[in-house]
Amino acid sequence: MTGFLQQAITGLMIGSLYALVAASIVLVYKATHVVSLAHGQLVAFGALFFWLFLGGLGLPFWMGLIPAFFLTALIGLLIERLTLRPLIGQPLIAAFLMTFAIFIALEGVFVLYLKGQTRALPTFLPEGNLDISGLSIPINQLISFFVAILLFAAVSLIFKYTKLGLGMRATAEDHRLAQSTGITVRNIFSYIWILSAVVAAIAGIATANVMDIYYMLPYIGINGLIVAICGGLDSLLGALVVGLLLGVVENVGAAYLDPIVGGGVKDVVGYVVLLLVLLIKPYGLFGLVRIERI
């Protein structure tokens, strides 16, 4: 039993990372209805920038964090300005394909910079383990877990209760109608890409906290996308719940099934979950049901 719980808790910690990546994707969808494939790169570059300032330049935590946010947000803003804004009003598939192209382009830069090597972040969170009745949780992961939860709460509150959040929800529903009420839709697009890039950077830094930065890091975007879709694409709560769930299922599944099938369970579980969820609930677990009146 303790073994199972230990695996589940470790899964929760990993799941919070998936949830964060998914959240950054959900944010963009919520305000613009664009499904972004580019976010895996934002996550990776967020981590890389942080490493540059901390590991590369040896700056203290905050002095690394702020510029890392800033630079990742800048990439997000540039993606929006240069590639997506011209596509406003075009079919959404055009924007979707564009984000794929951006993923490929940034992938090139990322791989070129790493040259097959890995980068490890210096420790920036307290070390040690929290031991409760036989379970052991690394304190740095626990901190990152709670940061993720707090971030979810904060972003949800922004969407639900602030004027900007209202503007974003309105814009997501109908660009033209939003404009007719005085919302500057272009600005909403910029703000959401900045916000979502910062969330992606946090996800990247939290991920680099538990594993080295290497060429596969951007592909955590795929996990994020799976989580976002299963959660309903426009639901932050969905992203959180499904993210945590996927982390747990992956980890527990790997612990119990890997010895039987000989490994690799982690890599498949995500797709199996996606398939099952979409078979049962096509709009995702927490997706908005489309309002249809006759």
Added chain:
Amino acid sequence: MLTLNNIEVIYSDVILVLKGVSLSVEEGNIVALLGANGAGKSTALKAMSGLLKTELGEVTDGSIEFEGTKIDRKSPEEIVKMGIVQVMEGRPLFEQLTVEENIKVGAYSRNDTDTIKRDMEDVYQYFPILARMRHRVSGYLSGGERQMLVMGRGLMARPKLMLLDEPSLGLSPALVKEIFRIIELINKEQNTSILVVEQNAFVALSISDHAYVMENGRIVLDGPSSKLKENEDIKEFYLGLSQVGKRKSYKDVKHYKRRKRWLS
């Protein structure tokens, strides 16, 4: 306060829809814009509110002035800030938002939090039904409730001029009367000038000070509403009355159109 100077509107660079339309709205007035389906009424409103650009439409000739400023190149959100709000045809809502959130979005261009609260109470005074449904998701409202909500949302921008596109569409006669009573009330109490596009010529002429009749992208008739109400052509073709109180046949309608084209 608002003047259209011989404007020409083209969609997608080829479809000529407005062929030289001039009209004006005086401050404090209610003005009616009548005309058959496809005459270009909505297009004229969209030209004023800047929404034309979102549909690949463009004002290619003439000018639109609001309080002395040319507005035909301005964006919809700038025009809302200047004081013109269009309540679009078909009563589009933010369906996933609640009634109250829809109303709040209407005030997006403003920053005066206290007065926004007060204006919201005003809206609920005009439309008490909305107050009772404030936390309901708006996508499920009935046609009449939707009409009230889109007008309430429009009011929240504190417009100097409100453009209403077919507020009576598909509503029961009693509700039409009620909506137009409130339009008059808003005009008086909020000092909001109103330009209303209508198929229901009778109510529109009853509450308006001045009216224009549009056909095929041109204004073919205009004058004080009380005068137009007595005009024989209007009586026949918009109020459905002929001299002897019967509907005219289609043949006569065509004849009328031919005559009109000749005149314009």
